[in-house]
Amino acid sequence: MSTQIQKFLDQRPLFTQCHAVDRDADFAIHLGVWRRSEFPDLNAFVAFVFRYSSVLQPYIAEPDRRDLASWFHPDSNAEESAASYMTNASPLSTNARDWLAKHAATVDGGFLDSSSIDTVIVDNDSMYIQTTEWYIHSFVADLLDAPEPFPQLDGHENEEPWSEDRNFYEFLGPESDSVSCKRDVCDRGRVKHSVFCRPHHFENVKGRPSPYTH
Incomplete structure (x- = not known):
C-alpha cells in the first residue's frame, strides 16, 4: 500500500x-x-x-x-x-x-x-x-478533524511533514538560470516575481532563515 x-x-x-x-x-x-x-x-x-x-x-x-x-x-x-x-x-x-x-x-x-x-x-x-x-x-x-496522533505510513517514518513552510518554499517555483539573486555573496538565481533566490526570498518574507536549500 x-x-x-x-x-x-x-x-x-x-x-x-x-x-x-x-x-x-x-x-x-x-x-x-x-x-x-x-x-x-x-x-x-x-x-x-x-x-x-x-x-x-x-x-x-x-x-x-x-x-x-x-x-x-x-x-x-x-x-x-x-x-x-x-x-x-x-x-x-x-x-x-x-x-x-x-x-x-x-x-x-x-x-x-x-x-x-x-x-x-x-x-x-x-x-x-x-x-x-x-x-x-x-x-x-x-470538514475533517486531524487525526491524533498522526500514524506513520510504512516506509516514511523519517519523512518530513509537508508543512506550511514547505508549501510556501515549493510554491516559489524554479530559480532563474540567468538572473542572479540580489543578496550579496549568493550565486543562486532569482525566482519569478522576486529579486531573491528561494532561500533568501523565504527569509525576506518570513523573517527567519529558510530551513530548505534545495
Whole structure:
C-alpha cells in the first residue's frame, strides 16, 4: 500500500487551502494547486484527480496527517470517468482570479495572474482551473478533524511533514538560470516575481532563515 500511495505523494498538491463554509454544518471548501508542467494537459489532470479523489479530502484538510493509507482507494476507471466528465463539461474562458473573487470569496486567489484568460470548469460541488502556470481543483466536502496522533505510513517514518513552510518554499517555483539573486555573496538565481533566490526570498518574507536549500 505504501508503494501505491507514493504515486500520489510524488504529485501531491504544491499548495492547499481548506476554508469552512458553515462550521455548524461542518462543510469546507478544499483546494489544491499543482504546477501545470506536472501534467500534459487538462484531461490528464482531471484523470489524476478522479484517480486519487479518496485521499485529496483528508490530505487537503490536514497535509501533515499520516493516516492516508487508510483513505487510499484509487479509482481504476479514472481515465474513462474523466473522459466522460470532460466530454460533458462546459469550460468558461475567464480570468480565474476574478471568477474566484466573485463566486468563491473565501478562496485566496492572490497567486493567480490578474490579467490572464484561464479555463474554468464548474459543476455542482467542484471546480477545475487551468492557468498559464497552474492546475487547480476545488470541491466542497466535510470538514475533517486531524487525526491524533498522526500514524506513520510504512516506509516514511523519517519523512518530513509537508508543512506550511514547505508549501510556501515549493510554491516559489524554479530559480532563474540567468538572473542572479540580489543578496550579496549568493550565486543562486532569482525566482519569478522576486529579486531573491528561494532561500533568501523565504527569509525576506518570513523573517527567519529558510530551513530548505534545495
